[in-house]
Amino acid sequence: MVRGDDFDVIGFDADDTLWRSEDFFAEAEVMFSEVVGPYAPEGIDVLDSLHAIELDNVPISGYGVKAFALSMVQAAVTATGGTVPAQVIGDLVDYAHEMLMHPVELLDGVPEALAAVGRTHRLVLMTKGDLVHQTRKVRTSGLEHHFAHIQIMLEKDVENYRRILDEWSIDPRRFLMVGNSVRSDILPILELGGAGVHVPYHLTWGHEVVHEPGDGFAELESLRDLPTWLASPSV
Amino acid sequence: MVRGDDFDVIGFDADDTLWRSEDFFAEAEVMFSEVVGPYAPEGIDVLDSLHAIELDNVPISGYGVKAFALSMVQAAVTATGGTVPAQVIGDLVDYAHEMLMHPVELLDGVPEALAAVGRTHRLVLMTKGDLVHQTRKVRTSGLEHHFAHIQIMLEKDVENYRRILDEWSIDPRRFLMVGNSVRSDILPILELGGAGVHVPYHLTWGHEVVHEPGDGFAELESLRDLPTWLASPSV
Secondary structure, eight states: GGGGOOOSEEEEOOOOOTTTOOOHHHHHHHHHHHHHHSSHHHHHHTHHHHHHHHHHHHHHHSHHHHHHHHHHHHHHHHHHTOOHHHHHHHHHHHHHHHHOOOOBBBBTTTHHHHHHHTTSSSEEEEEEHHHHHHHHHHHHHHOGGEEEEEEESSSOOHHHHHHHHHHOOGGGGGEEEEEIIIIIHHHHHHTTOOEEEOOOOSSOTTTSOOOOOOOTEEOOOGGGGGHHHHSBBBO | OOGGGGGGEEEEEOOOOTTOHHHHHHHHHHHHHHHHGGOOOTOOHHHHHHHHHHHHHHHHOOHHHHHHHHHHHHHHHHHTTTTTTHHHHHHHHHHHHHHHOOOOOOOOTHHHHHHHHHHSSSEEEESOOOHHHHHHHHHTOOOOGGEEEEEEEEEOOHHHHHHHHTTTTTOOOGGGEEEOOOEEEIHHHHHHTTTEOOEEEEOOOTTSSOOOTTTTTTEEEEEEEOOOOOOOHHH
């Protein structure tokens, strides 16, 4: 018996699992620092201000580019004591809109891996983030046809996973979730009796608690390795 | 036989059907005009600029308060030629965050109507808009327990309705949709073979095409009248 026989359905996270996401936020922070920094008084770290405002805003505006853009505007005004020119703020918003329209950049081996595992398993996509932006990315990625169901979730917690798997008539004990975040993609599914494969990404959001790979889930270097892992003997 | 016997499930729109929404955008526009207007050159209509930018941004950032906030920032910079003070822009974003946190204001008779029709029918909620904001409104409204399913949709078109009703195993021919928008809540459901009840709201979003009540769907003055309508003899 091979590992793949243990599962009927495989769920995939999207950002930093199927395509690049965190890189674009990191690039935006460099830009923010360059254009806003010169207007801040000496001794002010504009990125510290941005990070603190982002964290404060999560319960109000959630994750995603639009929430990030509003936090950039607030941080630009706050960290410069209101001295930043309006045009610079306009540029920040334009930059965010470009992020929303940026072409999807798939990670290494993703289309091949989905095609391979899609021959033996039903695939679903379960991703956090902004409804408009995630929908655009799914549609334009060329990957949409691989997935029987696509759900954009507000929070990836046990209760939400349970509700959605139930709606899709998926038995969690026959479900494998693949993603780059142990906290969001793996641990809730383990709690529901399912299995997880962690595919770490080189960047992790600053506010995400980093877990060590532990018992109960596997870790792969690349999504490219998933078909081979599924075809390996079950232990 | 009464009308209610024609349906197993009743779907509800949320914004301006269960609770006030468009009023808050109208109030925000008054505020925008007051704080940004004084920095615009003579002959510039700052609200015209805001409306045009909003419409341009719909495909990029969608509907909802966060998209509206980013459009306000862009319009403030554009319509004033960059002369608006940064602090005014900061105030626009603060105002938007207050909109996101504003307590839900239910429309007249809504809890009573849902309690009444919930005794004879399964209820579902199908709403457009921002994932974070709509989820907060549903959770804090005290109405969540009435609904067997809740879906926040990117677009209320035939294809999306069909997919979601199918996921919930709802036969569209036994489905009644109730909402304030003929275009979003009624026409797609009629096309799927279902029925619609239009409950107009006194404000309609400027970009929404207004339809006349026509054949194929009923119009009620208030959601309060829904139980009586369902209990009337079927024609």
